[in-house]
Amino acid sequence: MSLAVVPGLLSTAQPAAAHTGDGSVNHVWLDLGDAPSSQQTIAYSTFLASLRAAVSDTWRDGTQYTQNASQQEGIVRVSLSAHDDSGNRRAVDLWVQPDNLYVVGYSPQGSGVSYTFSDASFNRAPVDTSITNLPFGGNYQALVQAAGRDRSSMPVWWNDIRASILQLANQTSANTNTQNTARSLMLLIQMTSEAARFNDLEGVFRAAVGDWGWGTNGLPAWQQNLENNWGVLSNFYWNLVGAGNTSTPTVPYVPGIGTIENTDQVRRYLRVLHTFNAGWNYPNPSRDEL
Template identity: 35%
Template sequence: MALPRLAYFHLMKRSNMLTQSPLPVLGHGRTNRLLTSIVALILAATAFAFSAGPAKADTPGGQISHLWIDISGGPSSNAVIQYSTFLASIRNAAGHGLGSVYTTQNASTSLIRADINVNGNSLRLWISPHNLYLRGFTNEANETYYFRPDSTEQYNLAEVMQNLSHTAGSGTGLLPPLGSMHQLPYGGDYNDLLSYTGKVNNNPYDRSQMDESFYGSYGLNNSVWNLLYVNSGDIYGSTMARSLLFMIQYTSEASRFNDVEGGMRGVMAGTQNVGIPAAQQELENHWRAISQSLNQAYANQGFSPVYVGPHVGTLNNASDATRYLRMGLGNVLYVNPTEDWWHTEL
């Protein structure tokens, strides 16, 4: 079974030789949150201990990191291990350690290519390491679809890729054909995306209605296949938007928060749930504020309490924050400070 790997273009590609013993499936709740943290720390340490090259944090400016996961085997205890190692690779490519958590890097001109492989096909996801935003994807036909720039951050994936084609050296081989770029009609925020996901039983198909499963209609497997074979005529339909909503949770949000990773580990083990719990949504909506207070604490400037919401309550100190947070935002200027529904991080 192929294990997820992290490779910088200028380093030897690494094969993470992990011992694949069954681990507990982690879901929602404080106990499982603690277990998720312990397991992921062990996995990250093991991955780099058996690495063929030196462990390296951050993706240098103007460069591309490449990592991947293979889901062809379906849900299993080994798939759970594979997934947590995949997330550890994303965190390592996006930043570095800060206290007991990770924090994103400052360089905003680099890119992460995260492949999800299934039965010989490869869905290529593009993530900006300075804020863990999912920016777009490349399908099996080498067509790239990317979020429309919004008023809060004028990030254009097509322009970033064009610049990388001049700066990434041999890493330019990781880029897709630049002549097949398609801008989506929605931008990098949940409300804009959810205006295209449609409804289920007269309720908006949002994070509360999301199919959190491996083989469900809009779970992991079908979301990958939906995006692999999408074409430009599908960009206004709900199928693409729902599949992207899943991918955001599976990569970006799970890299940031322990509990989101726990829920997705359940997906990799074969459990099926409807919706992301309200507490997790509150945390996702306050990633910037939590990160800012934690950054202050690690700089010996004190921790400013953060009210997250009615389900999480107030985080009063760094210990409260690190129970939930796995990877913080290094430079809070990279995320809009209002953190309202129109500017929730993707």
């Protein structure tokens, strides 16, 4: 098992080794600390660098992209911790696929149980707990239905992040508190997978973990449109650099942002691309990213 740890508020860590090997578990960690601070902002970005390294290979121009899928694929354990009102540290592990950065489930640390999305398809062999399906899927429509709200009405404040970590860390059943579980997962997926993919999402959460007074009551439409077009923008980039499936790619249009015309514009928004071996093309894949 390869290991990269971002252990807490004032600590530093080296990013994880590139790639997560077949059958292995790559581990990255973030402790939320006791309050927002500039040090926590640094710790959060260091954590994201570790997560990106755990799933990525590097193209010749320095661009990071997710590793290729395999039947024996490993998994990334993303540990998030916070202190409850009694000062006890509680932690939850999110399970992340390294070929696409999808969160497929979570495990309250120390519980011996993982709760996975009902539609999740991944190599379960590296997961060292029992596995129980949640009563909802991880695709966009299913998660929104279970949460009773979408990203446009999802609060992003330090207290919301803390509450989401604690809610999942204290969960004891797949079938209780399902709305709160779906809401917590939606927020923490944004904080981890989506922020690893997109520069602007990292900025949202850097601000939230750094300042009591900063937050937002939902993501604007243009940021959601970016998330929904991760596959399209990745495919466009690979076609431009000659690693895709056409020499005359369709120029993407992202509502709220406009036309994306070149590799520099793709890299302005995307920090990690989807692998060029995924075979994605227009339109988006059937699973909406979250």
